[in-house]
Amino acid sequence: xxxxxxxxxxxxxxxxxxxxxxxxxxxxxxxxxxxxxxxxxxxxxxxxxxxxxxxxxxxxxxxxxxxxxxxxxxxxxxxxxxxxxxxxxxxxxxxxxxxxxxxxxxxxxxxxxxxxxxxxxxxxxxxxxxxxxxxxxxxxxxxxxxxxxxxxxxxxxxxxxxxxxxxxxxxxxxxxxxxxxxxxxxxxxxxxxxxxxxxxxxxxxxxxxxxxxxxxxxxxxxxxxxxxxxxxxxxxxxxxxxxxxxxxxxxxxxxxxxxxxxxxxxxxxxxxxxxxxxxxxxxxxxxxxxxxxxxxxxxxxxxxxxxxxxxxxxxxxxxxxxxxxxxxxxxxxxxxxxxxxxxxxx
Numbered sequence: 570x571x572x573x574x575x576x577x578x579x580x581x582x583x584x585x586x587x588x589x590x591x592x593x594x595x596x597x598x599x600x601x602x603x604x605x606x607x608x609x610x611x612x613x614x615x616x617x618x619x620x621x622x623x624x625x626x627x628x629x630x631x632x633x634x635x636x637x638x639x640x641x642x643x644x645x646x647x648x649x650x651x652x653x654x655x656x657x658x659x660x661x662x663x664x665x666x667x668x669x670x671x672x673x674x675x676x677x678x679x680x681x682x683x684x685x686x687x688x689x690x691x692x693x694x695x696x697x698x699x700x701x702x703x704x705x706x707x708x709x710x711x712x713x714x715x716x717x718x719x720x721x722x723x724x725x726x727x728x729x730x731x732x733x734x735x736x737x738x739x740x741x742x743x744x745x746x747x748x749x750x751x752x753x754x755x756x757x758x759x760x761x762x763x764x765x766x767x768x769x770x771x772x773x774x775x776x777x778x779x780x781x782x783x784x785x786x787x788x789x790x791x792x793x794x795x796x797x798x799x800x801x802x803x804x805x806x807x808x809x810x811x812x813x814x815x816x817x818x819x820x821x822x823x824x825x826x827x828x829x830x831x832x833x834x835x836x837x838x839x840x841x842x843x844x845x846x847x848x849x850x851x852x853x854x855x856x857x858x859x860x861x862x863x864x865x866x867x868x869x870x871x872x873x874x875x876x877x878x879x880x881x882x883x884x885x886x887x888x889x890x891x892x893x894x895x896x897x898x899x900x901x902x903x904x905x906x907x908x909x910x911x912x913x914x915x
Contacts, residue, residue, distance in 0.1 A: 602653020
């Protein structure tokens with residue numbers, strides 16, 4: 570394991586989904602940066618994270634009336650975190666920003682929307698959100714928005730709404746990368762039909778390994794890869810396996826996806842929520858009522874556990890270049906090329 574850990578900390582590591590902003594935003598404005606520095610920065614360093622996507626997720630209490638207000642609060646939180654930790658992190662708006670930040674030895678932060686309740690039908694708000702730093706967006710979460718249906722609504726067979734179709738055009742013109750994680754199956758297929766630029770699944774695993782509505786079939790894995798995109802493998806226990814919650818089982822998802830689409834289209838989107846779950850459960854049980862979300866892969870409850878994935882792939886005999894690709898180069902290379910790049914399809 571020692572050799573695998575050494576490789577991990579030498580590699581570029583990209584995490585396409587960590588909900589840490591949910592907790593940062595619950596602190597008073599003048600304590601948010603300090604909380605991040607005290608609690609999250611050591612974890613990110615221990616996990617070797619170089620590039621961190623920060624999703625803006627809205628708890629049920631803010632939907633729908635308070636969606637825009639809470640989205641703006643969380644975006645401001647991200648900028649406060651950066652302002653108080655500029656020696657360690659930087660909010661990145663372009664691929665060049667990421668390149669410069671990693672060269673400085675800092676962690677590159679990228680803002681994303683996990684669901685677009687804040688937009689409603691006014692897709693012109695994506696321009697405002699882009700100006701505020703948003704560079705990735707999933708059109709919905711588990712449920713339904715005015716743009717699309719989430720994966721928990723698969724039985725409806727819903728495609729993107731007309732506003733959702735318009736949103737795809739606007740986001741591609743602005744340079745906001747679209748994220749299919751949480752989209753319903755039919756909505757995912759519709760988005761893949763419409764997309765003219767690479768898109769991502771920031772935190773989804775393989776349906777063939779664990780049949781769950783949040784995971785992607787081989788056909789959808791291939792479609793994302795054919796579009797030039799990347800799939801970030803989720804480590805949340807309920808998406809990994811019904812019973813076996815181990816790093817080895819996570820590696821099974823990585824291997825399957827890599828076998829189907831190649832390592833250049835596979836990355837990590839761990840969805841580390843244990844700290845979020847524990848905190849919300851302590852403060853307000855109503856804010857976190859999904860009991861299955863409280864089960865976590867042993868040793869992968871937070872960013873510090875990421876070297877376990879590297880160690881497992883190393884144990885299986887994966888070539889070092891392939892390990893490096895999955896750990897971070899897949900997302901890193903895609904973001905360097907696409908992040909914040911405006912204009913029509915190329």
